[in-house]
Amino acid sequence: xxxxxxxxxxxxxxxxxSSSLNCSYTVSGLRGLFWYRQDPGKGPEFxxxxxxxxxxxxxxxxxxxxxxxxxxxxxxxxxxxxxATYLCAGRASSNTxxxxxxxxxxxxxxx
Amino acid sequence: GAVVSQHPSRVxxxxxxxxxxxxxxxxxxxxxxxxxxxxPKQSLMLMATSNEGSKATYEQGVEKDKFLINHASLTLSTxxxxxxxxxxxxxxxxxxxETAGGRGDTQxxxxxxxxxxx
Numbered sequence: 001x002x003x004x005x006x007x008x009x010x011x012x013x014x015x016x017x018s019s020s021l022n023c024s025y026t027v028s029g030l031r032g033l034f035w036y037r038q039d040p041g042k043g044p045e046f047x048x049x050x051x052x053x054x055x056x057x058x059x060x061x062x063x064x065x066x067x068x069x070x071x072x073x074x075x076x077x078x079x080x081x082x083x084a085t086y087l088c089a090g091r092a093s094s095n096t097x098x099x100x101x102x103x104x105x106x107x108x109x110x111x
Numbered sequence: 112g113a114v115v116s117q118h119p120s121r122v123x124x125x126x127x128x129x130x131x132x133x134x135x136x137x138x139x140x141x142x143x144x145x146x147x148x149x150x151p152k153q154s155l156m157l158m159a160t161s162n163e164g165s166k167a168t169y170e171q172g173v174e175k176d177k178f179l180i181n182h183a184s185l186t187l188s189t190x191x192x193x194x195x196x197x198x199x200x201x202x203x204x205x206x207x208x209e210t211a212g213g214r215g216d217t218q219x220x221x222x223x224x225x226x227x228x229x
Contacts, residue, residue, distance in 0.1 A: 041223070042222055042223060043117075043204045043220035043221050044155070044206075044220045046219055087154065087155070097143050097208055097216055097218070098145075098157060099157070099218060101154045102154065104154050
């Protein structure tokens, strides 16, 4: 069964304290690993898509990486405005476009 | 970036009434739209996938007669919750993508609709 697991469930950081969020996946014939940011009471905001092991993408303080079994979202020198829930999702090889979401990591960055 | 809107953002209704939620892709044509619901502190649960001009595909356990989905055009999909009951209260979110399953396909999400059934 296809599955995506995120850890930790919650993470508290001080402003400027870098860290990483983990996304482990078992998705048959992975055709894309997606990262989204979700603020309370809002829909997810697209961040990155990764397709191949070894691929990396960056956006401001965020960098996403992908291996054959997991993906990491690295946050460098976070700011309070980076506080949100980060969702990871995998797309299987079937042609439906359906995403399999992890449970998310809720990040709180304190000033 | 691709923009998806939802209307209404918040709705309160009485038990037994029907509620329609609209999802629009504003600056691209969405071949496929998805409907999710999300309970507090939980991740997104896919309800159904709809392709323009064809019947929606519902996930296991989702009642298709209760959650009616119509994808009449490449920019509009609607979800109608029929005979709503308090247990249907939730956060409903749609997403849209230009293609179904192809590389370069990304789901862009709407802002969500908070449904409260009294």
